[in-house]
Amino acid sequence: MKKKGMLITLEGNEGCGKSTQIKLLYQFLKKKQRRVFLTREPGGTRVGDAIREILLDNKNKSLTAVTETLLYMASRAQLVEEIIAPRLAKGEIVLCDRWSDATVAYQGFGGSVDAKWIQSLAEKATQGVKPALSLFLDLPLAVGLRRAVSHKKADRMERKALLFHQRVRQGYRWIARQEPSRFRCLQIVPKDSIEVVHEKIKLEILRVLES
Ligand code: TMP
Secondary structure, three states: OOOOOEEEEEEEOOOOOHHHHHHHHHHHHHHOOOOEEEEEOOOOOHHHHHHHHHHHOOOOOOOOHHHHHHHHHHHHHHHHHHHHHHHHHOOOEEEEEOOHHHHHHHHHHHOOOOHHHHHHHHHHHOOOOOOOEEEEEEOOHHHHHHHHHHHOOOOOOOOOOHHHHHHHHHHHHHHHHHOOOOEEEEEOOOOOOHHHHHHHHHHHHHHHHOO
16 A cells, blocks of 8 residues: 655744754654655745745834734645645655644734634645644743744744743644644753653654554
8 A cells, every 4th residue: 555645743932942853853764764854834945935034034023913824824835735745645754844833823822813714724725734743842931932032133923022922832732622632732841951852752753653
């Protein structure tokens, strides 16, 4: 029987180490001889990268939450059509740094855009492609934001107030309650090393890959 591809997505609050972790996961799966592809949102295509620039540019202070929603969705539609759907069809594992859950959490819960509308847009933009597993790295917000802001020049999203990020976190926890078998929250404590977090992620991934 032809092996079906699998989409796995990683989410997390700002500064949680998500991008480091998804790269480690990619290397781990490569070593296990899996056909795996790593991409990210917003971006991952030429058009998506141009949209990412607009979204994260500190000069674009006037972007409304609805405009943000549509731009994130446009980047996602392009990524699914160009990259994700064809690779899944070839039986690959696709790892994606964020997914439409981020739009529900950030623009829906953070920006007060109707979450049901976002979910119906996402259905169209993703052509119904669903992750087999989505992991939310849940590091205490104040720690993550401090890290994000001290590591590099904070982008437009990272600069938003703590209250906004608290609502975003509530959004992710809401998704976890709606879809507990797909969307799982991993508690990260500040003293967890990169290796410890990697081990926690591996346990979850192996459970899905071996099921
Ligand atoms: P990153 O931190 O994973 O690179 O993502 C860039 C920022 O974009 C981050 O602050 C989360 C935000 N974002 C949204 O607000 N909505 C979305 O749909 C996505 C994919 C990201």
